[in-house]
Amino acid sequence: MTFSYDKLKNFTQQVFLKMGCSQEHAEQAADVLLNADLRGVDSHGVARLIGYVRLWEVERVNATPEIKVIHETPSTATIDGDRGLGLVVAPYAMKIAIEKAKVAGTGWVAIKNSNHYGIAGYHSMMALEHDMMGISMTNASALVAPTFSQERMLGTNPIAVACPTNEEPPFVADFSTTTAANGKLEILQRKEEDAPEGWVQDKEGHNTTDSGILKKGGALLPLGGDRVHSSHKGYCLGSIVDIFSAVLSGANYGPWVPPFPSYVPLPENPVGEGIGHFVGAMRVDAFRPAEDYKNHMDNWIRRFRAAKPAPGHDQVIIPGDPERASALIRMKEGIPLLQPVIEDLKGIADKFEIEF
């Protein structure tokens, strides 16, 4: 069943208002979630709305945060998100990064005491209209075993980088630092299909293709999969995201990162506050005239799109192409939701006595 973008966004905004968010925060949070649905990242859109509501119910999310800059220099800031929705805290931080970049050339903001911030790409893309590169990353609760580890130590810790262009659509890379994101594994599990080799290990640290292994204490594997295919590089990437997001900001890191599901107990002896993000903006004209940069960026994209495709493929894809194509279709034809998600949203509507 499909739903119009406007209606779903309006509903989502109503829900955040009912949680006590300000009009501005409710609009911002709904915009981030619906952007994920538009772009085809179904795991990070309204399907997660019930998760945020539950976190608010158990008072792990503060609907009326007083977001504060607690440390700054000309090109940096650190923000205390006051347990607010990451959907609100991260765009706030990104705006500060953009303002810093206007003056100093670049702006970099580390965020502590936040919650899940939706898709990483949304925040990085905020820089584009200012002719800036946007960078965004976040840590997340530990589901990933580093190379040679039996234990889960890192989240899927995504990185997004958005690069402005002239005539071509922007370059937008947005990816987790694991072989497979959790969402893909859940789809296989629902279909009762095996996972490919190199995606997960069991709780003893052995390879497995059991797509339900995370519920049995297993772990996702870092990008690369195994040592032979350089899983240590995925482990490095996930670690860098964790350190920038949390060790720099004062958030929790590694196995101390709070979980998204409200029923999972918080890790004991926290080493910081909430989860952490790290965002940045770089003015392209801080490096060369903007037109020069943009024309070469167009040329980069055209040359890569024109690369001779491998057998069985039509074209080399530019990062951001599939999400943009999805957004075009879904804005016109509506956003398809799975029945369990629809049930969740109906439940929320009943709870808050609003119309779905």
Place this chain on the structure above:
Amino acid sequence: MTFSYDKLKNFTQQVFLKMGCSQEHAEQAADVLLNADLRGVDSHGVARLIGYVRLWEVERVNATPEIKVIHETPSTATIDGDRGLGLVVAPYAMKIAIEKAKVAGTGWVAIKNSNHYGIAGYHSMMALEHDMMGISMTNASALVAPTFSQERMLGTNPIAVACPTNEEPPFVADFSTTTAANGKLEILQRKEEDAPEGWVQDKEGHNTTDSGILKKGGALLPLGGDRVHSSHKGYCLGSIVDIFSAVLSGANYGPWVPPFPSYVPLPENPVGEGIGHFVGAMRVDAFRPAEDYKNHMDNWIRRFRAAKPAPGHDQVIIPGDPERASALIRMKEGIPLLQPVIEDLKGIADKFEIEF
């Protein structure tokens, strides 16, 4: 056969002096190369010295570059390397990044018109003694086929990130954005062994395990290996390195990046000057008090090192551990060189009439 660090470094410095480098540049270039040998990255140490000499002979490397800042803001700069050795240009750029960071909190420098810069890790580590995070990346000539591409479009485009600590040794990640670096493939080829699946494809874009396939028009694969194991993420990473290093700076990108071997013709219709790098430095106390950051960084490292190891492994490794262990041993016991490398160095000694 092993050689002492001091003797090899002195020899290397003599060679750069004979090429016409200044005393300061010769010392700097030798320091970068020998650091690779110490750290066990044999592919990027004195084994490459003959390559630099040959590039100088065909006048692709300028031994007396006038390195210039051509654009800047409080937190950024762009540098024209004047066709100098990357071994000299990149540390120059990193020093500017560090100076910018002292004032603005962070410093970011894009570099054009440079050459191969040795190991990425060296430049990132320059930030450590200033209590700064160091970031370093470079593009390189095209050997890698993006996901769905038959054509080679990207270099192995490495990324290095160094994070300072208090009592623990620093975190230093330094990795190419491919499943396997070229050096590993060459070792297999020398032993006439097959490459694992997921490392390379043949010139038609089909999977292969032929370790000699690069010479037959084949390509390395991005980190992830194939689409099922998220090679598009490795492709994104390699692209980001290419864009930051070259589209921002005005260097050549994608298939236009000049090759390292002096006998390979330069690509036609260049889109920029030389190869590009991108380096950065972030003061940790631009985000929180340095002691807080450093104590938590120590704690991060200790917790990850204490993670329960997977079966068959002793310990989870912290990025930088193996290279540091190698450096300790080789500083004491000497640097082992393969016979072909020794022959190359003897040839250089004869050419320049210096002692090896």
